[in-house]
Amino acid sequence: xxxxxxxxxxxxxxxxxxxxxxxxxxxxxxxxxxxxxxxxxxxxxxxxxxxxxxxxxxxxxxxxxxxxxxxxxxxxxxxxxxxxxxxxxxxxxxxxxxxxxxxxxxxxxxxxxxxxxxxxxxxxxxxxxxxxxxxxxxxxxxxxxxxxxxxxxxxxxxxxxxxxxxxxxxxxxxxxxxxxxxxxxxxxxxxxxxxxxxxxxxxxxxxxxxxxxxxxxxxxxxxxxxxxxxxxxxxxxxxxxxxxxxxxxxxxxxxx
Amino acid sequence: xxxxxxxxxxxxxxxxxxxxxxxxxxxxxxxxxxxxxxxxxxxxxxxxxx
Numbered sequence: 001x002x003x004x005x006x007x008x009x010x011x012x013x014x015x016x017x018x019x020x021x022x023x024x025x026x027x028x029x030x031x032x033x034x035x036x037x038x039x040x041x042x043x044x045x046x047x048x049x050x051x052x053x054x055x056x057x058x059x060x061x062x063x064x065x066x067x068x069x070x071x072x073x074x075x076x077x078x079x080x081x082x083x084x085x086x087x088x089x090x091x092x093x094x095x096x097x098x099x100x101x102x103x104x105x106x107x108x109x110x111x112x113x114x115x116x117x118x119x120x121x122x123x124x125x126x127x128x129x130x131x132x133x134x135x136x137x138x139x140x141x142x143x144x145x146x147x148x149x150x151x152x153x154x155x156x157x158x159x160x161x162x163x164x165x166x167x168x169x170x171x172x173x174x175x176x177x178x179x180x181x182x183x184x185x186x187x188x189x190x191x192x193x194x195x196x197x198x199x200x201x202x203x204x205x206x207x208x209x210x211x212x213x214x215x216x217x218x219x220x221x222x223x224x225x226x227x228x229x230x231x232x233x234x235x236x237x238x239x240x241x242x243x244x245x246x247x248x249x250x251x252x253x254x255x256x
Numbered sequence: 257x258x259x260x261x262x263x264x265x266x267x268x269x270x271x272x273x274x275x276x277x278x279x280x281x282x283x284x285x286x287x288x289x290x291x292x293x294x295x296x297x298x299x300x301x302x303x304x305x306x
Binding site: 046050051055060061062064065068069072107108111114115118119122123125126228232235236238239242243245246249250252253 | 257259260261262263264265267270271272274275278279281282283286287289296297301303
């Protein structure tokens, strides 16, 4: 079998996963595993970080905030990028599950952004002497939060589901620019108080690298936040699929 | 058992409390809405099947 005959089969199977009935089947089976893995990794990452890591020589015990701040910020950005992909798939292929997944991801992403902003402010006060500064990364993160709020509000404001899906998808695509900006703001504008990316600093090549003592529980906590996001995404998307079916049945009942 | 957080205890503990509270709220809301929609859909399908 050559590559040309394998590729269409793969994409055929891939897109079939987005069929609502097929999606409900595989997501129902995956959900308990995702939830268990999320609980296990999140609890062990946070317990390890909070109870069993030493203080940092410069930051003291505030370094323990990293196990919340960095994973939440990571998921805030990746959550919006996931919405971007879902929106793009909806606009191109009109796959309902993709836009419903984007809709389900938004509140979780908003909470992740809020956690990143709040923990960043609390951490900033003892380290920088201020809760807030109009630093490029902080500002782009605040705008990202506002995009999440706007996206959720737009879904709630429009009654027709397909129109809401179209308009929110456009908003998700525009907002993805800010998601990328919040990720790379430090590189674009070489100013501000916020440091560069924590994880890529952990490669052992620079003096300012995060030590393995902090990095290993951070990795576990990041996996925990990621898996929690996935779990809530599956729960939320399944709920949206059911809700859509419920609305169809209610509309059919009204017509009878 | 509790780590000695020194002068930053308030900052560290409030970060953990706020974050875990926010996560608990979003998990609770998703679980609650999931149960409600599932129940309503089951009731509606029962009416349609009857």
